[in-house]
Amino acid sequence: MLEMAILGLLKEQPLHGYELKKRLGEILGVLSGVSFGSLYPALARLEGTGGVEAVAAEEGSTTNGSVVPERIPMTGSLGGERAAFRARRGAVRGSRGKKIYAITPAGGRLFDQLMTGEGRSAQDDRGFLVRLAFACHMAPEARLGLLERRRALLVERLVRARLGATSGRRRLDAYAVSLIEHGTETTERDISWLDRLIDAEHATERAAEHAAGHAMTERDDP
Amino acid sequence: MLEMAILGLLKEQPLHGYELKKRLGEILGVLSGVSFGSLYPALARLEGTGGVEAVAAEEGSTTNGSVVPERIPMTGSLGGERAAFRARRGAVRGSRGKKIYAITPAGGRLFDQLMTGEGRSAQDDRGFLVRLAFACHMAPEARLGLLERRRALLVERLVRARLGATSGRRRLDAYAVSLIEHGTETTERDISWLDRLIDAEHATERAAEHAAGHAMTERDDP
DNA sequence: GTCATCATGTAAGCCGTTACATGATTGC
DNA sequence: GCAATCATGTAACGGCTTACATGATGAC
Numbered sequence: 001m002l003e004m005a006i007l008g009l010l011k012e013q014p015l016h017g018y019e020l021k022k023r024l025g026e027i028l029g030v031l032s033g034v035s036f037g038s039l040y041p042a043l044a045r046l047e048g049t050g051g052v053e054a055v056a057a058e059e060g061s062t063t064n065g066s067v068v069p070e071r072i073p074m075t076g077s078l079g080g081e082r083a084a085f086r087a088r089r090g091a092v093r094g095s096r097g098k099k100i101y102a103i104t105p106a107g108g109r110l111f112d113q114l115m116t117g118e119g120r121s122a123q124d125d126r127g128f129l130v131r132l133a134f135a136c137h138m139a140p141e142a143r144l145g146l147l148e149r150r151r152a153l154l155v156e157r158l159v160r161a162r163l164g165a166t167s168g169r170r171r172l173d174a175y176a177v178s179l180i181e182h183g184t185e186t187t188e189r190d191i192s193w194l195d196r197l198i199d200a201e202h203a204t205e206r207a208a209e210h211a212a213g214h215a216m217t218e219r220d221d222p
Numbered sequence: 223m224l225e226m227a228i229l230g231l232l233k234e235q236p237l238h239g240y241e242l243k244k245r246l247g248e249i250l251g252v253l254s255g256v257s258f259g260s261l262y263p264a265l266a267r268l269e270g271t272g273g274v275e276a277v278a279a280e281e282g283s284t285t286n287g288s289v290v291p292e293r294i295p296m297t298g299s300l301g302g303e304r305a306a307f308r309a310r311r312g313a314v315r316g317s318r319g320k321k322i323y324a325i326t327p328a329g330g331r332l333f334d335q336l337m338t339g340e341g342r343s344a345q346d347d348r349g350f351l352v353r354l355a356f357a358c359h360m361a362p363e364a365r366l367g368l369l370e371r372r373r374a375l376l377v378e379r380l381v382r383a384r385l386g387a388t389s390g391r392r393r394l395d396a397y398a399v400s401l402i403e404h405g406t407e408t409t410e411r412d413i414s415w416l417d418r419l420i421d422a423e424h425a426t427e428r429a430a431e432h433a434a435g436h437a438m439t440e441r442d443d444p
Numbered sequence: 445g446t447c448a449t450c451a452t453g454t455a456a457g458c459c460g461t462t463a464c465a466t467g468a469t470t471g472c
Numbered sequence: 473g474c475a476a477t478c479a480t481g482t483a484a485c486g487g488c489t490t491a492c493a494t495g496a497t498g499a500c
Contacts, residue, residue, distance in 0.1 A: 017481095027402075029382075029383060029402070098479065133397065134397075173357075180249075197400060262454090321452075
């Protein structure tokens with residue numbers, strides 16, 4: 001879960017823990033509450049597994065909180081000598097004792113595995129949200145599968161709620177009723193949102209097929 | 223959290239663990255996923271604390287899954303002799319080895335404390351939902367406070383999201399954008415839902431004051 | 445008599461939190 | 473030099489999940 005999010009963010013660019021936490025809060029309102037107490041151990045775990053590695057820092061022009069515009073190049077940006085020196089020093093550390101992490105090929109594979117895996121958190125609300133946040137890194141079929149599985153789950157929830165409403169519902173107080181009604185409406189909205197995403201996905205797919213057809217057969221129909 | 227929900231359900235009527243789990247799933251879509259592995263220990267904890275107690279079962283006409291219509295009377299429904307016998311037997315058990323729990327006065331106080339308490343889970347999404355589900359058992363002021371604190375929290379989230387959108391937002395992919403937009407809309411809807419609940423609350427309060435005014439001063443203004 | 449369901453419980457473990465401890469850098 | 477912030481980590485603990493173990497009851 002957290003590891004998935006970390007890998008997803010590092011896929012875009014190498015970052016250090018503190019910045020990672022900020023972005024986690026920004027992009028995913030979902031898991032805005034991640035604390036250092038879980039973030040750093042997660043990073044350490046990933047480093048132990050070989051999913052991420054500490055890389056030499058290339059400080060951008062802005063040392064304060066604002067965004068570094070240019071992408072920090074992957075490992076190897078500094079000469080091997082300096083990197084070796086830093087390694088001898090115990091760990092690769094940046095300006096303020098920062099430890100900047102980058103994703104490794106193994107980490108990429110782990111990421112794919114976590115994103116695709118059906119395991120427990122896949123049908124968790126937060127699990128879906130985090131996966132969607134990094135859906136751009138998924139294979140199109142996997143992405144479509146994610147969306148459709150989620151849709152199916154929400155529909156099932158809705159059916160279950162309706163069943164509960166019709167069958168032996170004990171008379172509930174106004175608060176419980178309002179809660180259930182609002183929940184149902186929210187689920188309905190979520191489903192139509194997913195429908196829009198799924199439609200967009202199919203459209204993209206068709207466009208890609210069409211383009212491929214053009215390229216392969218060199219047909220010509222404007 | 224779970225204990226709060228258990229106490230809330232038991233406030234309505236004594237139940238055994240298995241049934242408790244079913245109702246938890248029905249009423250609160252939120253924590254439909256509670257498992258026996260957490261439910262039974264929670265009940266045991268509550269029994270240890272004295273928040274709930276096992277009571278003698280009064281089997282309704284329906285032994286299957288359907289709802290027992292009449293409220294099961296509180297402890298003391300069976301003669302002291304039989305209760306004592308059952309107690310000697312080790313524990314109070316019903317027909318299928320069921321252990322039916324009822325809330326005690328101490329449990330009622332614990333419930334109030336948990337519902338009112340600001341502690342950690344109060345600003346948790348699920349925490350709010352569960353509290354609202356049992357809001358009918360709260361004092362009107364506490365209930366209003368709950369709703370208004372929740373509203374403030376959502377408004378702050380919204381502001382934070384808007385700030386993030388205007389300031390140095392790195393260009394996000396379509397999925398992240400859609401996720402954030404949908405999240406924002408959902409938060410807005412949640413806020414207006416809360417507004418309706420808060421309005422209703424004020425209306426009730428005014429009505430109560432008005433009625434009290436009538437009763438106390440015997441004034442007459444139609 | 446045996447199978448599905450109802451019913452209660454235990455054990456191991458995951459994932460996350462809070463609180464605490466530490467140190468580097470910058471601004472005043 | 474002192475405070476605020478940036479930055480990394482550790483320790484203790486909480487709550488909930490999965491998987492497992494057990495037994496009663498009713499349907500067929």
